[in-house]
Amino acid sequence: MDKLDAIVIGAGVVGLAVAASLSRRFGNVLIIDRAETIGTGISSRNSEVIHAGIYYPTGSLKAQLCVEGKRQLYAYCRRRGVAVNSLGxxxxxxxxxxxxxxxxxxxxxxxxxxxxxxxxxxxxxxxxxxxxxxxxxxxxxSTGIVDSHGLMLSLLAEAEEYGAIFCPHTEFITTQADANGFRVELMQQGERVSLETSFLINCAGLFATEVATRIEGLAESLVPQLxxxxxxxxxxxxxxxxxxxxxxxxxxxxxxxxxxxxxxxxxxxxxxxxxxxxxxxxxxxxxxxxxxxxxxxxxxxxxxxxxxxxxxxxxxxxxxxxLQGPDDTEVADFLIQGEAQHGIPGLVNLLGIESPGLTASLAIAEQVSRQLVTP
Structure with a gap:
């Protein structure tokens, strides 16, 4: 059975940003998505706006990661040649x-x-x-627009430069955690595949809570309604x-x-x-x-x-x-669950990553890396 450093579930902009960040530290990262290519869901069906961080409650992850993510995103696009325009x-x-x-x-x-x-x-x-x-x-x-597809292609290319592999048509089935990491079961083009990994990051977007329910040992109370x-x-x-x-x-x-x-x-x-x-x-x-x-x-x-x-x-x-229901009046924040929240080393669940997820993607990835890797 192959042993990986990390498996990232979901190849949207956040999953690709996480994979690119982790790939700089590890040479054996696998990105999976059940679609035929990257970014077919949330990441390709939005306004492509780089938000400034105006609206979100002070101290929330949405506010903090949007403000920091905006700065990082403009710099990244200039460095990598991704089309961007701060038209205001x-x-x-x-x-x-x-x-x-x-x-x-x-x-x-x-x-x-x-x-x-x-x-x-x-x-x-x-x-x-x-x-x-x-x-x-x-x-x-400082509000602008970005070529979201160009950004995702750049993030994938960066991850692959460091040895990451992207596998489309691959669905997460279940996982069991043990002292050495995770034994992960996948369905790849109709064939069941078993892999071992040290880290598992759930960036499945619309299906993130569905993925979370398939993680053995994760308390049901920690999986909110989406x-x-x-x-x-x-x-x-x-x-x-x-x-x-x-x-x-x-x-x-x-x-x-x-x-x-x-x-x-x-x-x-x-x-x-x-x-x-x-x-x-x-x-x-x-x-x-x-x-x-x-x-x-x-x-x-x-x-x-x-x-x-x-x-x-x-x-x-x-x-x-x-994560905010139709009758809820309070603004729901991003939910980034690490070991401190669920007690499972090496697992991070990203839940409710909606707007400003595109803007915050690089900052989210940085936070995930900090949670998983001891400096």
């Missing part, structure tokens, strides 16, 4: 009553270590974005009227950041996502119903009154793995 974001109040929320966001951002926000009035917003309707706003100059929340996107035909990303004030409890406007690296304007919790035990469904067009148009028109509904075209959808 405007968070806007479309009604005077919402301006208090902007003040609260400004204070929250400062507490989180985001010190580059600029409050703007109506005239300043009009000068920056003539097509925008807003009474006040915040400019976040909620799938679907977000739809519409593309906008023609030249973008905006030069910045445009965000309305966020929804209560941060269940979503509102239907915002983003511009990809090719200049395509798109709107989304909304936030629709899915029925428990649903299948992955990435269809975008035409019937959503009217609701999107109404939401977008609040800050872009010139929008033409016929130019809104269905684009794609993503699903977020939330």
């Amino acid at each position: 974001k405007l968070i806007v109040a479309t009604q005077v009553e919402q301006e208090a929320q902007l003040d609260a966001l400004f204070t929250q951002a400062r507490a989180n270590g985001v010190d580059d926000l600029n409050p703007l009035g109506r005239r300043q917003l009009q000068a920056l974005e003539p097509a925008l309707k807003a009474s006040a706003g915040l400019l976040s100059p 909620y799938w929340c679907k977000g739809h996107y519409f593309a906008y035909q023609g030249k973008s009227p905006f030069a910045h990303l445009i965000y309305p004030v966020p929804e209560p409890g941060l269940k979503g950041l509102g239907i915002h406007a983003t511009i990809d690296l090719g200049g395509q304007l798109k709107f989304g996502p909304d936030a629709q919790y899915m029925v428990p035990d649903s299948l992955e469904d990435y269809r975008v119903p035409e019937a959503l067009r009217q609701r999107f148009h109404q939401a977008i028109a609040s800050y872009y009154p010139g929008i033409a509904i016929e130019r809104l075209q269905t684009a794609y959808a993503g699903i977020r793995p939330k």
Whole structure:
């Protein structure tokens, strides 16, 4: 039976970042994913935004790892030649009553270590974005966009440079921990395979809690309920009227950041996502119903009154793995379970890694490495 240093379950951006980080320390890392290639789920179905760290509760992992991850991500992209653009974001109040929320966001951002926000009035917003309707706003100059697929290819290439191996079409079945690490059972293209590894990292995204339930010896009480929340996107035909990303004030409890406007690296304007919790035990469904067009148009028109509904075209959808249920009012944090939480040496479960997971991916990987490896 082959002995590995580490097995990383899940080849999304977080799993690949973890694999790249561990591969610098070990030469025998295996990355597995049951899909046919890297990043087919959450990592390829998002806004590709590099977040500043504005919204999240101070002291939370989301806040800390987003702020640190943003810094690391920009540096990594410059170093590795991954396409990135810090075009900036405007968070806007479309009604005077919402301006208090902007003040609260400004204070929250400062507490989180985001010190580059600029409050703007109506005239300043009009000068920056003539097509925008807003009474006040915040400019976040360090918010940007990244080529998420290019980032994942770079992380995989870096991991492989240090000897890591990626195995697609490979599903985690179960594992048993012992004094020497883990005996892991996998299903690889219909064939059952047994491997031994010192470290096991669960980065399975939407299926992270399902994977956790298959880890023998992990207490059932440590596996929280995971909620799938679907977000739809519409593309906008023609030249973008905006030069910045445009965000309305966020929804209560941060269940979503509102239907915002983003511009990809090719200049395509798109709107989304909304936030629709899915029925428990649903299948992955990435269809975008035409019937959503009217609701999107109404939401977008609040800050872009010139929008033409016929130019809104269905684009794609993503699903977020939330630890925050539809009726919960408190913002759920990332859950990074190591030995201190579950008592199993060498195991790390990453649960509820939704936005800002892309931004925080390198910082998350660094934290996982610190938990697993004694300096």
